[in-house]
Amino acid sequence: MRNSKRNALILAVITFVFAASSAAAQNVCTKQVDDTAVKLYIRNATAKAFTVHYVDDKCKESLSDEKIEPGRAFSGDTHNGHAFRVREDGTNKLLQAVVANPDHSTVTIGNIKNADPRQGFLETLNRVRKGRNLPPMEFDNSLNQACQWFADLMAKYDKGGHDAVEVGGNSYANMKEPEMRTKKFGYKGDGGTEATASGDYADVSLIGGDAMLGWSSSDTHFRPFLSLDDQVFKQVGFGYARSATNKDTYYTCAVFGNPDTNAGGDAQPNNEATNKEPIKTEVPAGLKFTELKFQDEAEKTGASFLKTRLQELMAQFSFENPSGQPFNIEARAYLNGKVISSEPFEDLKGSGAMEWRIAGEKGQAGTVQSGTYRAEILLNGKAVLSAQAVVK
Secondary structure (H helix, E strand, C coil): CCCCCCCCCCCCCCCCCCCCCHHHHHCCCCCCCCCCEEEEEEEECCCCCEEEEEECCCCCEECCCCCECCCCEEEEEEECCCEEEEEECCCCCEEEEEECCCCCCEEEECCCCCCCHHHHHHHHHHHHHHHCCCCCCEECHHHHHHHHHHHHHHHHHCCCCCCHHHHHCHHHHHHCCHHHHHHHCCCCEEEEEEEEEEEECCCHHHHHHHHHHHHHCCCCCCHHHHCCCCCCCCEEEEEEEECCCCCCEEEEEEEEEEECCCCCCCCCCCHHHHHCCCCCCCCCCCCEEEEEEEECCCCCECCEECHHHCCEEEEEEEEECCCCCCEEEEEEEEECCEEEEEEEEEEECCCEEEEEEEEECCCCCCCCCCEEEEEEEEECCEEEEEEEEEEC
16 A cells, blocks of 8 residues: 555445354354355454364364464465364453355454444544554544545545546546645645445444455455555544445445654654665575564563663664574564664674664653654565564
8 A cells, every 4th residue: 555556446245244153153163055166254353362173074173283373364265164263362261163154255353333434433433443453543524524525525526536527527637646645635744545445234323344354354454454564654534425326235445644743853764765675685595684672771672662761772683594604684663654864784694683773762761752653674675574663
């Protein structure tokens, strides 16, 4: 997903809610109805990871260790009538039984319903983010207006996308790109990363949560919702509109931004780093990067830190190099999606671990800024390791 993306991701979002009790769910077993193949999707709208276990025709449960994190989805090829039990990771609590059905192949666990689809969208987004130790996002009125304008346009012409000219014609040239629309509605900041979708809904209260899960569990549009890679945002806007030609079809839009602020402290954005030539190197045979983690001055690692107790935020990466050939890498750090540092490590040999300071100054607790930090290790300009941490 990029600001200038031309093609829309059109998601036909269908939610099927099972009302079985826990006892009844425990007794659901596979009863193959026919040989109809089903591509089953089970999406996680809860704040905890879950696992999906197959239940055979003798009601025996085959355990799985694949964790489906909040905001993501289990997917598998199965057949009509095959049964599964969804259990909360860690507690093994039975959340729901699912029976594969070609007419209802997408199931959402923990779906939020809200008569106001905007609130349903934001509540679902922030529940998922909480489950991933990410700070909540907030609505911005300008982003909401920009997204609503584009949702209305898609609904008017019954056509999805990201380019207003492609959707509605040349008269919309001044609103062509997402970032043009956010500026037109007065957004003061870096805005324009956008997701769009369409789907059929009999229940309007499902639109917001369903659209959010459709994006976050997709293979293409998930990054800004889950603050992955360099798509880390504080604010979001959401819009929805009913198709002019099909009363059950709704078009949805989400757009992200970061407001103009002076970050302060020692972690000032340095986006010039992204424009530099990548550090070049010959890659040794057998080179492996094994771990990247955040840690405090006491070498305590984690994905969440308290600002009041933090003197400095460090990152450490490990590598294995069985050859004697040296190599070079770039260590890059981000705060809320903006590059704050770029440091070369040259002539690395053998195997070991290296660390660098992301922010703060030893001996001064509380000087590290609050926000979402991301660290990357780049080999010939491509990220080979990444990690994320939140300072609260």
